[in-house]
Amino acid sequence: MMKQLDVCSNCDNEAVRVRGSYQFKESGLKNVVLQGIELIRCKKCGNEDPVIPRLNALMRVMVRGVISKPYRLTGHEVRFLRKFLRMTGEQFSHLMHIDKTTLSKWENDEQPIGPQSDLLIRALILVLGLKETQKDQAAIIQEDFPGIHNSVHDVGIEIDPSNMTYQYA
Numbered sequence: 001m002m003k004q005l006d007v008c009s010n011c012d013n014e015a016v017r018v019r020g021s022y023q024f025k026e027s028g029l030k031n032v033v034l035q036g037i038e039l040i041r042c043k044k045c046g047n048e049d050p051v052i053p054r055l056n057a058l059m060r061v062m063v064r065g066v067i068s069k070p071y072r073l074t075g076h077e078v079r080f081l082r083k084f085l086r087m088t089g090e091q092f093s094h095l096m097h098i099d100k101t102t103l104s105k106w107e108n109d110e111q112p113i114g115p116q117s118d119l120l121i122r123a124l125i126l127v128l129g130l131k132e133t134q135k136d137q138a139a140i141i142q143e144d145f146p147g148i149h150n151s152v153h154d155v156g157i158e159i160d161p162s163n164m165t166y167q168y169a
């Protein structure tokens with residue numbers, strides 16, 4: 001059997017596969033860490049390319065983590081959820097009965113999202129975006145919504161891709 005040769009995407013030198021944690025910035029969320037995933041690490045320049053496992057399942061875990069978080073949504077989280085719904089700013093602001101400028105201010109952290117709009121976005125994701133049982137979705141609304149603080153706050157999400165569970169960092 002031929003040995004698979006890994007090559008650095010940065011400098012084309014030989015790279016090795018290691019296990020480690022990876023901050024998944026490409027997700028659009030600032031604070032998602034994937035734990036214990038395969039990384040292709042360059043022997044020469046030190047560059048690390050992650051081997052992202054089961055991207056669709058990972059997306060759902062991230063979305064679930066964001067809409068269950070106990071603080072109001074931040075700008076990049078609103079943008080992440082809108083993109084998860086595959087909506088343009090125009091489509092999303094139309095759906096939300098807000099103007100595009102307001103959405104843009106939310107997404108760029110120039111204006112905090114209001115508490116009712118925050119909850120509406122989470123509910124829209126549950127209705128439109130997540131393929132889970134309706135019972136699970138109702139549980140999120142009943143159990144998680146009342147405990148959401150009024151402060152706008154980033155959370156870190158640590159994901160274990162081996163069993164697709166998450167915890168807040």
Ligand SMILES: [Zn+2]
Pocket residue numbers: 008009010011012013042043044045046047
């Ligand atoms: Zn390299």
